[in-house]
Amino acid sequence: MYPAAFDYVAVHTLDxxxxxxxxxxxxxxxxxxxxxxxxxxxxxxxxPTKLVDINRVPGLSGLDVSDGHLVVGALxxxxxxxxxxxxxxxxxxxxxxxxxxxxxxxxxxxTVGGSLAHADPQGDWGSVMLACGAEVVAVSSSRGxxxxxxTELFVDLFTSALEPDELLTExxxxxxxxxxxxxxxxxxxxxxxYATVGVAxxxxxxxxxxxxxxxxxxxxxxxxxxxxxxxxxxxxxVPGDELFAHAGELAAAAADPRTDVRGTAEFKRSVVSTxxxxxxxxxxxxxxxxxxPA
Amino acid sequence: xxxxxxxxxxxxTADVExxxxxxxxxxxxxxxxxxxxxxxxxxxxxxxxxxxxxPVKSCTVFAVQADGRSITTVEGLRTxxxxxxxxxxxxAEHGLQCGFCTPAMMLVGKHLLESNPDPSExxxxxxxxxxxxxxxxxxxxxxxxxxxxSESKGVSA
Numbered sequence: 001m002y003p004a005a006f007d008y009v010a011v012h013t014l015d016x017x018x019x020x021x022x023x024x025x026x027x028x029x030x031x032x033x034x035x036x037x038x039x040x041x042x043x044x045x046x047x048p049t050k051l052v053d054i055n056r057v058p059g060l061s062g063l064d065v066s067d068g069h070l071v072v073g074a075l076x077x078x079x080x081x082x083x084x085x086x087x088x089x090x091x092x093x094x095x096x097x098x099x100x101x102x103x104x105x106x107x108x109x110x111t112v113g114g115s116l117a118h119a120d121p122q123g124d125w126g127s128v129m130l131a132c133g134a135e136v137v138a139v140s141s142s143r144g145x146x147x148x149x150x151t152e153l154f155v156d157l158f159t160s161a162l163e164p165d166e167l168l169t170e171x172x173x174x175x176x177x178x179x180x181x182x183x184x185x186x187x188x189x190x191x192x193x194y195a196t197v198g199v200a201x202x203x204x205x206x207x208x209x210x211x212x213x214x215x216x217x218x219x220x221x222x223x224x225x226x227x228x229x230x231x232x233x234x235x236x237x238v239p240g241d242e243l244f245a246h247a248g249e250l251a252a253a254a255a256d257p258r259t260d261v262r263g264t265a266e267f268k269r270s271v272v273s274t275x276x277x278x279x280x281x282x283x284x285x286x287x288x289x290x291x292x293p294a
Numbered sequence: 295x296x297x298x299x300x301x302x303x304x305x306x307t308a309d310v311e312x313x314x315x316x317x318x319x320x321x322x323x324x325x326x327x328x329x330x331x332x333x334x335x336x337x338x339x340x341x342x343x344x345x346x347x348x349p350v351k352s353c354t355v356f357a358v359q360a361d362g363r364s365i366t367t368v369e370g371l372r373t374x375x376x377x378x379x380x381x382x383x384x385x386a387e388h389g390l391q392c393g394f395c396t397p398a399m400m401l402v403g404k405h406l407l408e409s410n411p412d413p414s415e416x417x418x419x420x421x422x423x424x425x426x427x428x429x430x431x432x433x434x435x436x437x438x439x440x441x442x443x444s445e446s447k448g449v450s451a
Contacts, residue, residue: 001334008295008312008358031359038354039336042315051312053359103424105339105402108348109355191423192337 003041010053014060014169018141020052022165030054030167032075032114035106060113060169063087069172070094074113082107091173092286093182093202093214097128100184103192113168116153119160119223122194126154126224128184131200131214134173138166147172154223178211180204181286185275186218189262195219196262197271199251201279203234205287210234215247215276220255220268227251230276239284241277248276297361301326302370310357317341319357320367328368328397332426339425342398343367349398349405351424368397371404380404380442389438391429398425403439412443 011017021028029048031037032055040046054060060075063086070090072081081087081098088095101107101115101124115125116136129136129150136153139145140163153161162168182202186195198218204211213234215227230250237243257268298307301324308323320329320343332338334353341353344366371378380400383389390396399422406413406421413421418439419432427435 002315003313005311005313008356010358010361034356034359035336035354038356041313042334055359103339104421105342105349105351105424106336106354109350 001042003038004044004047006041006048007050008053009050010056012056014057014139014167015141017052017054017057017167018139018165021167022141024050024052024164026164028052028164030114030117032117033077033110034114035102035110036114036118036120054167065090065175068175068177070175072112072171072173074111074117074168074170076112078102078107078110078112078115079104081112090175091132091182092180092283093128093132093184093200094173096182097124097184097186097200100124100186100188100198106192112171116150116171117160117162117168119154119156119158121154121157121221121223122219123224124184124186124195124198124200124218126150127198127200127216127218129171129173130216130224130226131182131202132173133202133212133214134171136168137170137172138162139169140166145169151226157222176204178204178206179287179290180212181283181290182214183279183282183286185279187271187275194262197257197268197275199272199275199279201276201283203239203280203283203287205239205291208238210237210239213247213280215251215280217251217255217272219262220257220272222256225254225256227254227276229254234280239280239288241281244277244280244284245273247280248273251276295358297358299357299360299362300364302366303364308357312356312358314357315353316343316345316355316357316360316365317352319360320352320365323357326367326369330394330397332394337426338395339402340395340398342401342425344401344405347405347408349402366401368400371400378404379445380407380439383442383445384435384438387434387438387441389430389434395425395427395429399427399435399439403442406439407443407446411446413439415440 027049031051186198202214230247252273330340332340
């Protein structure tokens with residue numbers, strides 16, 4: 001299968017990338033890992049007229065801690081996250097999600113920034129970043145840099161808040177500031193399939209009560225869904241099974257799944273409820289394990 | 295556009311349209327038909343090649359992206375007329391039936407052993423989880439990669 005013809009520009013610096021994007025229009029697309037874009041082009045679901053290949057731009061890849069954030073370069077490959085000791089130490093939700101993304105070969109090319117910019121409701125990183133309260137940095141040649149909270153990044157199906165001349169350069173995930181935990185649960189029919197349901201959770205304790213809660217859902221709506229009511233029900237409460245089951249029900253109510261080959265809407269809602277309960281329980285155990293006895 | 299790619303150690307220059315997929319470039323332009331095309335939708339993994347040493351699905355990479363980089367295909371596994379330890383292990387352990395997935399499986403196995411010379415069965419199954427085999431049930435493929443690991447360890451010890 002061949003995509004429609006397009007112009008290809010391999011850029012070598014950030015300035016060159018931004019200049020090329022500013023000359024383009026809505027049919028100019030950034031080529032990062034290409035693991036979602038190229039399949040869509042082959043199926044002619046996407047027909048960009050120009051691709052700007054940013055893979056040779058230095059400084060867009062890597063994981064680092066800076067200014068209270070775990071900073072993820074946009075070109076960081078999924079497998080870089082899988083293999084990162086820094087991520088294992090810093091963010092349990094990310095560490096749990098990374099090995100579930102696609103398959104090992106796709107993870108060698110696919111990027112964190114590309115996944116978020118693609119705004120696919122089946123994207124695992126979208127839910128992780130919503131649950132963890134992350135933000136992305138977007139740069140354009142004419143307007144400079146701006147920060148977009150991930151809660152404002154996903155507009156609709158395959159539609160992000162990025163302007164055509166903007167490049168997503170990094171993702172900033174707040175570091176834990178107390179005992180915290182998180183995980184990602186995903187039901188898939190086989191390795192590499194889209195999620196039937198995915199659930200990202202994040203919890204941070206404030207004393208013996210929940211100080212921060214993040215819950216987000218993959219594959220059960222037209223975009224990744226942040227389950228704000230379920231999160232709100234957790235804040236200020238003492239962690240416990242009944243509370244987590246209640247949060248699971250609220251999250252299931254926030255889901256908007258469709259019946260398809262992966263299961264009925266009813267089944268998917270039920271999985272959301274169960275995954276949220278299990279995920280919160282695991283996150284709470286992780287956080288409790290970090291509490292230093294008085 | 296003109297691209298130069300080092301394929302199995304040999305520099306090759308060609309003029310390709312940007313939309314030419316790396317898998318087609320390797321098979322049609324270079325005539326190296328050991329790289330197969332199966333699903334053509336990033337699922338089956340039979341088109342796997344090593345791009346700068348890392349396994350990727352070549353049906354989901356444009357040839358122009360490989361400009362200036364190096365590619366290893368199954369044809370590059372043999373050195374000086376000798377089968378590699380991975381190829382010998384696939385032969386000895388009957389790690390193939392129809393052979394369609396075999397080039398990809400051996401390349402993934404080679405990459406695995408470079409980073410993990412003594413993989414467990416789980417490590418091997420994890421590594422090949424992006425590659426489909428419709429004949430063997432994977433058992434002999436796993437055995438073959440395990441045998442290649444033992445062979446390599448024997449040599450280096």
